[in-house]
Amino acid sequence: MAWDIAKTKRLLLDAAVDEFAAHGPEGARIDRIAAAAGVNKERIYPYFGGKQQLFAAVVERELEQLAAAVPLEEADGAPVDLPEYAGRVFDYHLAHPHLLRLLQWEALHGDAADPVAGEERRAAYYAEKVAAVSRMRRGAEGPGRVGVQLSPGELLYAVIALAGWQFAAPQVTRMILGRPAGEDTADGDTADEDSVAARRAAVVDMVRRLAL
Structure with a gap:
C-alpha cells in the first residue's frame, strides 16, 4: 500500500x-x-x-491559515472594511490562541536581528497586505476607504497590534482592562460573551478612528 x-x-x-x-x-x-x-x-x-x-513549517502553515480565513481583499480584488477586518482578526485569535504563542516563541528564539525561517515569503505576504491598504486610499468612497494620517504600513501594523496584543499579553490586559477576552478563570469559566463583544467592538472602533 x-x-x-x-x-x-x-x-x-x-x-x-x-x-x-x-x-x-x-x-x-x-x-x-x-x-x-x-x-x-x-x-x-x-x-x-x-x-x-x-x-518553521508549523509557523508558516498557521500564518497561511490566518491569511486564508481573514483576507484583506475579496476574491474579486475589492477591499474589505478595514475596521471589520480587525474585528475578524480578533475573532481568529480568540479561536486560535496558539498562533500568537508560536510567534512569541519564534521571537524569543535567537537574536531579534536574525532572519526567521521563510522570512522572504512572509515579508512578501505582508507587502501584499500593505499594498492592499494603500489601494484602499485610492479607491472610491465606501466601506473600504481609508484616510492618509498614517502610512499604509503603519496602519496595517496598528491593526495587527490592536487585534492581537491582548491575547499575546493577557496579563497586561487583565491589569488595565480586566479579564482578557477568552481567558479561563480559576473556576474554569471564560470571559462572558458581552465582555468579549465589548473588547471586539473597541478594537473595531479604534481602527475606524485610525483609518479616518
Missing part, C-alpha cells in the same frame, strides 16, 4: 502545533509530537529535516 505522505505531514503538523505552542522550539519533544500524531518519529526527518525546520 502506498504511503500517504500528505496525510502524514498533516498529522505531524497538527500534533506539532500544540507541542510547540506549549513548549517552544527548544522545549518541544519530537517523541511527543510523533506519539500525538500516531506516526513514527523517523518520518519527521525526511519530511521536514528536524525539529527547527518542523517549527
